[in-house]
Amino acid sequence: GEDVEQSLFLSVREGDSSVINCTYTDSSSTYLYWYKQEPGAGLQLLTYIFSNMDMKQDQRLTVLLNKKDKHLSLRIADTQTGDSAIYFCAESNDNQGGKLIFGQGTELSVKP
Amino acid sequence: DAEITQSPRHKITETGRQVTLACHQTWNHNNMFWYRQDLGHGLRLIHYSYGVQDTNKGEVSDGYSVSRSNTEDLPLTLESAASSQTSVYFCASSESGDTEAFFGQGTRLTVV
Numbered sequence: 621g622e623d624v625e626q627s628l629f630l631s632v633r634e635g636d637s638s639v640i641n642c643t644y645t646d647s648s649s650t651y652l653y654w655y656k657q658e659p660g661a662g663l664q665l666l667t668y669i670f671s672n673m674d675m676k677q678d679q680r681l682t683v684l685l686n687k688k689d690k691h692l693s694l695r696i697a698d699t700q701t702g703d704s705a706i707y708f709c710a711e712s713n714d715n716q717g718g719k720l721i722f723g724q725g726t727e728l729s730v731k732p
Numbered sequence: 733d734a735e736i737t738q739s740p741r742h743k744i745t746e747t748g749r750q751v752t753l754a755c756h757q758t759w760n761h762n763n764m765f766w767y768r769q770d771l772g773h774g775l776r777l778i779h780y781s782y783g784v785q786d787t788n789k790g791e792v793s794d795g796y797s798v799s800r801s802n803t804e805d806l807p808l809t810l811e812s813a814a815s816s817q818t819s820v821y822f823c824a825s826s827e828s829g830d831t832e833a834f835f836g837q838g839t840r841l842t843v844v
Contacts, residue, residue: 660838661838662836663824668832718825718833719763719777720775721791722767
């Protein structure tokens with residue numbers, strides 16, 4: 621079946637850039653998402669990219685999609701301590717929003 | 733403000749008992765979803781609904797059931813709780829054709 625893989629941990633210094641990587645197997649993925657989960661909270665949509673795009677930028681966030689390699693990345697510029705959270709990559713092959721296949725999540729730790 | 737709420741936030745139950753977790757959203761969204769979150773697995777889809785009287789099985793539906801008698805609510809029932817169902821459960825909703833899903837705060841269920 622479909623699978624989404626992420627590395628589990630990433631540690632960066634405040635002010636540096638963070639890059640979180642994700643690979644997926646479903647070639648029919650239509651939408652690819654990045655969600656953020658803060659401790660004790662639900663998931664919050666950060667950004668998403670449609671599969672016919674290769675890049676999307678939204679303020680400090682840059683999403684890169686390599687459809688040939690089925691690789692998605694999230695770059696956070698000027699990472700702040702408030703960015704410390706778990707980041708989930710997810711994919712969907714329809715436009716119904718919540719029917720998602722998630723990666724395991726990457727725990728981002730930002731050190732001052 | 734419109735929102736999605738889950739109750740209870742924490743529950744401890746005994747093996748073999750029936751348990752129902754509530755999910756209520758006030759956006760009038762057609763789509764509702766239940767996920768479970770476990771270390772190393774990310775979030776996995778249990779059941780979902782695209783409207784009143786519609787329910788569908790997700791990836792890990794065994795031992796769970798849902799019913800959708802109105803737009804606002806999708807209760808999740810564990811027919812006979814097992815220790816393997818100890819997890820954090822998230823409910824989400826989205827509008828048809830919309831890419832963004834909104835997640836509740838989660839219910840931490842412990843089966844002893």
